[in-house]
Amino acid sequence: MRSVLAAVGRLKSGPMRDLYLEYAGRLGRGPLGPLELREVEERRPLPSGERIAREGELLRAALPEGSVRIALDERGKALDSDAFARQLGGWIDDGRRVVGFWIGGADGLHPDLRAEADLLLSFGAMTWPHLLVRSLLAEQLYRAETILTGHPYHRA
Template sequence: MRLHLCAVGRLRAGPERDLVDDYLKRFDRTGRPLGLGPVSEHEVEDKKGGGMAAEGALLARAIPQGAVLAILDERGQTVSSPEFADRLAGWRDGGRQDVAFVIGGADGIAPDLRARADFALSFGKMVWPHMLVRVMLAEQLYRAATILAGAPYHRV
């Protein structure tokens, strides 16, 4: 099952980019034997200043046809890491070919795109900078793969 990380903004060289690259590389090594991956990053930027609606349209174009749409949203569900791993496995085992994780910009995800979501995930009640959300998602994808693989990275 291919995963797509669709996000507003370009993640430039620096500590966040290094962390995302490291966790996605680890995910790829652990997830591939489990039928998970690769992860493709799709970065969009609204250079015309159209705001949330323009960002939503750009994100919608980055989502593969027929993909599970999973948005990162402060109003979403908070789940444990094992529950997140089970959800990924469920999509995979249900025959889904693609899952798109969508991270909006500073103002969040456009309401029309949010309404289309199959799943809304929250990393808690606090609001996180979207670049850190990308790091946290990459780490949780890797953690999910290790849980499914029975590896010792995740400890209960």
């Protein structure tokens, strides 16, 4: 399986980018494959509703056809790390080739993306900065991979 992260906005150099690269760099040879980052941006100054709709179009197009689609959303399901790993492992066992993640911009995800997602995933009831969520997701993917392969990272 390979993992694709489609996210609104660009990570600039600095601590958030470094943290993301640290965990994304640990993936690649295990069952979740490399983590590919696809950043999208709408640069036109659109009203909020139009901007969210346009970002939704860009995010949808950023995931390969047939991907498992996971939308990061505070209204989603909160899974512990073991459950997240089991869910990913189930998709691997089902022969799914790509798992894709959507992270919206400052105003969130378009409702159509939430409706199309195979899973709405929450990192808790608090709202996290959308640029930081990339690092949280990369770490949880690495953690899931170590759970699936029996590596001691998760239990250490």
